[in-house]
Amino acid sequence: MTLHAVIIGAGSTGAAVAHDLTLRGYRVTVVERGEVACETTGRNHGLLHSGARYVLNDPPAARECAEDNALMRKLMPGILELNGGLFVALNEEDLSYKDAFLEACAQAGVPAEEIPVQEALRLEPNLNPRILAAVKVQDGVFDPFHFTLAFLATAKQHGAVVHTYTEVIDLLWNGRSVGGVKVRDRRDGREYAIGADLVVNAAGPWAGRIGAMAHVDIAVLPVAGTMVAVGRRWVRRVINRLCPPCDGGIIVPQRRNSVVGTTSWPVENPDYIAIPPEQVEAMLAAGEEFIPGFRSAPLRGISAAARPLLRESSQLVVADPGARGITRGFSCFNHAGDGAPGLFSIIGGKTTTSRLMAEVMGDVINEATGITTPCRTREVPLLPYHAFYV
Amino acid sequence: MRTLNLRIVRGGPGRPATYQTYQVSVDEHLNILDAVQKVWATQDPTLLFRHACHHASCGLCGVRVNGRERLMCLTPIAEFPEGATVTLEPLRNFPWVGDLVVDVKPLMDRMAAIQAPYVRKDELTAGSEEGTRFEDCIECGLCMSACPVVGSDSAYLGPSPLAMIKRLLEEPRGRDIQSLCALAGDAHGAWRCHSVMECVEVCPSNVDPSQAIGWLRRYLILRGRRQLAGAERR
Numbered sequence: 001m002t003l004h005a006v007i008i009g010a011g012s013t014g015a016a017v018a019h020d021l022t023l024r025g026y027r028v029t030v031v032e033r034g035e036v037a038c039e040t041t042g043r044n045h046g047l048l049h050s051g052a053r054y055v056l057n058d059p060p061a062a063r064e065c066a067e068d069n070a071l072m073r074k075l076m077p078g079i080l081e082l083n084g085g086l087f088v089a090l091n092e093e094d095l096s097y098k099d100a101f102l103e104a105c106a107q108a109g110v111p112a113e114e115i116p117v118q119e120a121l122r123l124e125p126n127l128n129p130r131i132l133a134a135v136k137v138q139d140g141v142f143d144p145f146h147f148t149l150a151f152l153a154t155a156k157q158h159g160a161v162v163h164t165y166t167e168v169i170d171l172l173w174n175g176r177s178v179g180g181v182k183v184r185d186r187r188d189g190r191e192y193a194i195g196a197d198l199v200v201n202a203a204g205p206w207a208g209r210i211g212a213m214a215h216v217d218i219a220v221l222p223v224a225g226t227m228v229a230v231g232r233r234w235v236r237r238v239i240n241r242l243c244p245p246c247d248g249g250i251i252v253p254q255r256r257n258s259v260v261g262t263t264s265w266p267v268e269n270p271d272y273i274a275i276p277p278e279q280v281e282a283m284l285a286a287g288e289e290f291i292p293g294f295r296s297a298p299l300r301g302i303s304a305a306a307r308p309l310l311r312e313s314s315q316l317v318v319a320d321p322g323a324r325g326i327t328r329g330f331s332c333f334n335h336a337g338d339g340a341p342g343l344f345s346i347i348g349g350k351t352t353t354s355r356l357m358a359e360v361m362g363d364v365i366n367e368a369t370g371i372t373t374p375c376r377t378r379e380v381p382l383l384p385y386h387a388f389y390v
Numbered sequence: 391m392r393t394l395n396l397r398i399v400r401g402g403p404g405r406p407a408t409y410q411t412y413q414v415s416v417d418e419h420l421n422i423l424d425a426v427q428k429v430w431a432t433q434d435p436t437l438l439f440r441h442a443c444h445h446a447s448c449g450l451c452g453v454r455v456n457g458r459e460r461l462m463c464l465t466p467i468a469e470f471p472e473g474a475t476v477t478l479e480p481l482r483n484f485p486w487v488g489d490l491v492v493d494v495k496p497l498m499d500r501m502a503a504i505q506a507p508y509v510r511k512d513e514l515t516a517g518s519e520e521g522t523r524f525e526d527c528i529e530c531g532l533c534m535s536a537c538p539v540v541g542s543d544s545a546y547l548g549p550s551p552l553a554m555i556k557r558l559l560e561e562p563r564g565r566d567i568q569s570l571c572a573l574a575g576d577a578h579g580a581w582r583c584h585s586v587m588e589c590v591e592v593c594p595s596n597v598d599p600s601q602a603i604g605w606l607r608r609y610l611i612l613r614g615r616r617q618l619a620g621a622e623r624r
Contacts (some may be wrong), residue, residue, distance in 0.1 A: 033438045035450060035491075042442025042450075147447040165438060165491070186438060187402055187488045229445035254447045256596055257524055272431035277419045301445025301463050302420065386502035389495045 002027050003369055004180050006196040008168050008210055010352040011041035014202035015151035016377075021200075022158035023380060024362055024373040029064060029194060030152070030160060031183055033167035036388075037148040039270070040204045041351055043305035045227060045252045045261055046147075047238060048072065048080055048140030049352040052087060052112055055104035056097070061350075062108040063330050068353045069138060076142075076150050076353070076382045083253070084138025085122055085238035087112075089132040090182065090289055094242045095102035098133050101242060105137075106301050112137050126234045139238035141252055144351055149385035151354070156390075157383060171199065171213045171343070178214060178335075178342035188240040197367060201345040205306040214340035218333075220347050221271040222306035227261035228283040232297035233257045237291055248286025257300050260287040270306035281305075310348045332361045334368050344368075391415045392467055395475040395547030396425060397435070402488030410434075411475070416467055422476065423451050426490070446594055453483060453490050454479040459532040459592040481535035483544075496544075497531050500551040504558065504573065525557055526596040533589035534597055545578040548601030549589035552580055556602035559609060564595035571610060580606040581594035 005021050007014045010032035019026045032038075051065030073080060089095040098114075104114035113136045120134030121127055152162055165186040172180035172193055180195040201210040201218075201388045211218035233256045241249040252259045260283045267273055280302055287294035310331055330349030335341070344365055359375045366372065401407040412429045422508050423441055430437045441447040444463045451462040456477050463514040484492035493599055504526070533549035534540050540548050548554075555574045558565055574580045589599040 035442065037442050037448075038440070038450070042448060043444055046447070136583060143443075145442045145450065165487070186436060188405070189436070210593075227445065229447070254445075255528075257445070257447065259445060259447075270432070274417065274424075274428075277417060280419060301443070301447075303444030303463075345446065376525050384502070384505075386498050386506065389498035390500070 003197040003371065004029065004195070005198050005200060005365070006031060006194055007202055008181065009081070009202035009204060009206075010036045010148065010152065010162060010164065011036065011039065011204055012148045012151070012203065012354040013041075013204065013346055013349060013357055014200070015148045015155070016354035017163075017202055017346060017361050018155035018160050019151045019382070020355075020358035020362040021365070022155045022160050023368065023376040024371065026371075028155060028160040029196070030155070031168055031181060032162070032164045033186065035164055036152060036162075037145045040305045041144045041148055042160065042308060043227070043303045044144050044351055045259060046142050046144050046254060047249065047250070047252050047352070048142055049350060050085055050112075050137035050139045051108060051110040052085075052101070052105055052135070052137045053240060053245065054228070055108045056101060056111055058329065059104065059108045062104075062110055064107065064329075064353045064356055065350065066110045068356050069140070070319045071076070071355065071378060073140070076147070076305050078384050079142050079146050079150055079382075081141040083139070083141060083237050085137045085240060085241040086124065087135040087137060087240045088120065088127065089131070089134075089242040090128065090130075090288070092234045095243070097131045097229050097242055098135070102135065110137070110241045124237060126291055126293075127239065128292055131241065135242065137240070139240070141238065141254060146353060146385040149388040150382040153383040153385060153388035153390075158387065159345070168210065168213075171210075174342070176341065179338050182306060196367065198342050198344060200361065200365070201343065203230075204308040207308060207345055207347055211335075211345065214335065214338075214343050216335050216338045216340050216343065218345055218347065219311040220308045221311040222267050223264055223266055223309045224257055224267045224270070224273045224304045224306045225262035226275050226279040226283060226302070226304045227259050228280055228287070228302055229254070229257050229259045229300040230287070230294065230297035230301040231257055234291045234294060234297070241290070248283055248289075249262070251287060251290055258287070258291075258294070258297070260290075260294070267306055269353070273304045273306065275302055277305045308347055330357050330360075332357070332364045336362055391434055392418050392470070392472055394425060394470055395473070396429060397475050397477045398426075398490065399438065400437075400489055402549050403486060405488075409477070412547040418468045420467050421463050422455065422465040422478070423602060425467060426462060426611070429438065438487065438491045440491050446462070447466070447528060448608050449528035452481055452532045452535070453469050453529040454481065454535070457491070459536045461530060461532070462573065464594055481531055483537070483540045484531060494529075494531055497529060497534055497548070497550070500521065501529060501554060504551055504554050504570065506554050513584045531595060532592040532596065533597075536588035536592045538586055538588065539584055542580045543578060543582060546582045547606070549583075552583070552606060553597050553602035556605050559582060559606070571613060574606050575610045580610065
């Protein structure tokens with residue numbers, strides 16, 4: 001018997017779970033209240049993480065990034081811009097992290113190679129000539145919308161159905177188990193039920209709202225980050241600051257633009273995030289530190305979206321108001337123990353590791369359903385993103 | 391803070407199109423897209439609009455702003471005086487889904503038929519496996535909406551797909567030149583353009599489809615001549 005899974009949310013996480021579950025033989029329906037990748041995923045940096053950003057404070061996350069970075073290069077070749085990245089030290093304090101950084105990269109399996117400053121300036125002539133050190137890493141760039149479409153296109157090829165502009169307004173119950181979703185089609189207001197054997201909550205920063213429909217408390221903290229784009233490609237590669245995660249620590253080139261980010265502040269309601277003007281100013285100033293003259297290029301957009309970070313304890317939030325200390329890892333929950341069998345949640349993580357997150361979610365679901373089909377997403381290449389529209 | 395009146399087309403297939411006006415206040419440093427999202431989040435959750443990156447990279451938030459095709463994320467609030475009415479309408483020449491949303495499938499199908507590219511080998515790191523994304527087109531559809539020829543000939547390939555074919559003929563990387571030329575040389579291809587130049591006016595992303603179409607015409611003529619002269623082995 002084929003089991004039917006409804007996935008709530010068509011960000012990179014929900015899309016990757018759809019891909020994973022179709023390959024395991026589930027029948028999959030994805031419901032998304034807006035457009036594909038329209039919130040958290042759409043407004044991320046589009047960085048294919050080398051993993052180096054996390055080697056000092058979250059080595060498991062670093063290792064995951066490095067492994068899936070290498071995998072995705074094989075699985076979605078038409079989506080990724082493989083332009084590489086540099087970590088640069090802008091001052092003595094940055095420089096003091098270098099040895100520990102290189103050591104941590106080696107331990108976490110993150111390829112990293114120190115290069116002479118002169119070599120870095122030859123590769124990136126617009127970089128601040130006063131940088132003190134440079135380390136080459138295997139970053140890449142993608143368009144998050146296309147990245148997500150590629151997973152959904154492949155899931156559709158394997159039978160998945162994707163309903164955009166379709167909002168979940170309640171969960172359906174089958175006795176004491178979650179047995180589907182009640183949705184509203186936002187195009188015409190029609191409300192209808194979609195029955196399912198299991199429901200996967202991949203609603204990102206909105207996961208708590210879905211959990212509340214089943215009286216399950218989900219520890220997700222929406223943390224916003226601001227990015228500012230300017231209309232000039234100042235650098236060929238991704239430029240990271242060699243320091244612990246900090247505001248304004250990265251410039252990602254996208255086509256002929258450069259996107260500098262990011263900040264980090266908890267928000268109450270992720271539906272609308274008013275970006276404070278001082279954050280825009282702070283990002284442009286950070287860009288200027290990397291690239292003298294950065295802000296002379298015309299502004300090409302200001303964006304912020306809420307990341308769904310896991311809240312491990314309330315103390316952590318109080319101790320770290322910027323929420324930088326919270327894990328960038330992810331968690332998959334089977335809510336059978338919370339009184340909602342049939343409901344699963346996948347929270348946190350990064351777009352780079354969407355495939356891995358979906359693999360773990362698939363394993364958790366298989367364990368609950370007794371299905372034994374193995375994960376196949378390490379082998380199956382993804383279709384071009386245009387195929388989503390076939 | 392600046393207060394604007396957003397006059398937005400509402401409705402969809404089978405429902406009459408009406409204008410609904412929302413008064414909304416947003417900071418001057420933000421863009422029309424932020425104002426629309428604020429309306430959706432605080433006044434009317436039924437409002438439909440497309441968006442993702444908010445920095446002119448994903449190509450999703452194209453609409454007509456006061457009659458002109460633009461990305462909402464690149465339309466500054468500061469452009470409009472306090473109390474101004476700004477009219478927002480969906481793109482033309484695409485099937486209407488509802489409110490500000492259109493179905494971009496016709497454009498995506500064209501790009502898929504062309505096998506639109508993503509990356510090229512990077513000249514500066516030749517021999518490596520690295521590549522840099524070179525194409526400027528973000529497939530936002532603004533040019534398809536602004537082009538009067540697309541409006542009168544639904545089979546016309548359109549400005550951005552033709553510009554994409556030009557990029558591929560410049561750097562084919564193993565693609566089938568014959569079939570690309572067949573697409574571009576078709577009666578609904580490069581020869582269909584009337585040089586109205588609206589595509590150049592509205593493109594938010596440095597693409598010059600009109601120039602590309604001129605390039606394609608020269609390419610097709612020269613290729614035809616060579617073939618007539620038998621200079622090219624078929």
